[in-house]
Amino acid sequence: MTLHLKFDFNAICKKVLNDKLNEHQIKHKIIGFGEVEILEKLSDEKLKNFSEDLKEYHIDIVENQKSILIQKIKDAIIDMVFNEDTTTNLKASAYLSDKLGHSYGYLSNLFSEVTYTSIENFIILQKIEYTKQLIINENLSLTEIAFKLNYSSVAHLSTQFKNTTGITPSAFQRIITKRRELKQ
Amino acid sequence: MKEDYIKIILADDDEDDRLFFTDAFDELKINTRVQTFKDGIYLMNYLNEDNVVLPNVLFLDLNMPRKSGLECLKEIKKDPKFIDIAIAIYSTSASEEDIEKTFVMGANIYIKKPSDFKTLKKVLSEVVTINWQYHTNGLNKENFLLRL
Numbered sequence: 001m002t003l004h005l006k007f008d009f010n011a012i013c014k015k016v017l018n019d020k021l022n023e024h025q026i027k028h029k030i031i032g033f034g035e036v037e038i039l040e041k042l043s044d045e046k047l048k049n050f051s052e053d054l055k056e057y058h059i060d061i062v063e064n065q066k067s068i069l070i071q072k073i074k075d076a077i078i079d080m081v082f083n084e085d086t087t088t089n090l091k092a093s094a095y096l097s098d099k100l101g102h103s104y105g106y107l108s109n110l111f112s113e114v115t116y117t118s119i120e121n122f123i124i125l126q127k128i129e130y131t132k133q134l135i136i137n138e139n140l141s142l143t144e145i146a147f148k149l150n151y152s153s154v155a156h157l158s159t160q161f162k163n164t165t166g167i168t169p170s171a172f173q174r175i176i177t178k179r180r181e182l183k184q
Numbered sequence: 185m186k187e188d189y190i191k192i193i194l195a196d197d198d199e200d201d202r203l204f205f206t207d208a209f210d211e212l213k214i215n216t217r218v219q220t221f222k223d224g225i226y227l228m229n230y231l232n233e234d235n236v237v238l239p240n241v242l243f244l245d246l247n248m249p250r251k252s253g254l255e256c257l258k259e260i261k262k263d264p265k266f267i268d269i270a271i272a273i274y275s276t277s278a279s280e281e282d283i284e285k286t287f288v289m290g291a292n293i294y295i296k297k298p299s300d301f302k303t304l305k306k307v308l309s310e311v312v313t314i315n316w317q318y319h320t321n322g323l324n325k326e327n328f329l330l331r332l
Contacts, residue, residue, distance in 0.1 A: 009322075058322070074321065115320070116214060116313045125317055132327040166294075166331025171284065175329060178288040 081126045128164045189215040195227040196245035208305045224251025243274040261290040293330045
């Protein structure tokens, strides 16, 4: 028997963090996705042990300012793509510079320098990944997905999917379904 | 970022193809370490050594003597220790049906070997960049399918 599961990554991460922080008896407040305020003075030793412990979950404490900003850009994009409440009519560039308080030129250069990709490509990648999830797990039609992700048309989404992955959405669905049948 | 380089392996019996492949990576900006093997037996022996550093991306030629790319793919997919390796099929040509079959068998990427060096560089750079995105952003590898 195979069970197909659906995850809320955000909730899982929060739960793990909360449990671990309590385990280490660190007074804290979880502010948002990927941000925790520490409400006490933390010794280097304690911080080190905590950070070691998180490695098991592949959670890294981001250290320098540049990486923090990159992470904030990524979080803002993921929030924009995955969270319907944050869907805005603003262009991504305006949304990001507004939210992060830097010019888009600055954010965009920094992002390309560190991540080997551009903000534009990262947004497309996230949208296509979300599309894959919706096809596989929620069984939504491409029309429904295009509407949900604010694409101007199904054709646009379909073309972007093919350009990004090299295969069509229906071939993708066929392959994943066959893979699952093979495993059973 | 914890690792500062990407480990790449290619198994291909054609010496020229192996050479072009390593040359292409040498010219890319991305920091990679490339290792090549001339058939599936050498490759699998290496991967099964103790304490080996497994590659981030493994490129498999389909037609190799002794052990083919498909046989390697089957063995790799059966063994949970290889779960994090992204598998790229690197082949001269194949029918649509064959391509889909390799995806169903668990390949993540299918690349038709480019005929010129410039395209090869572009294609390899694209593979490594997208794989890097999956790696650093915790994306679901099961949904990682790419055809170039």
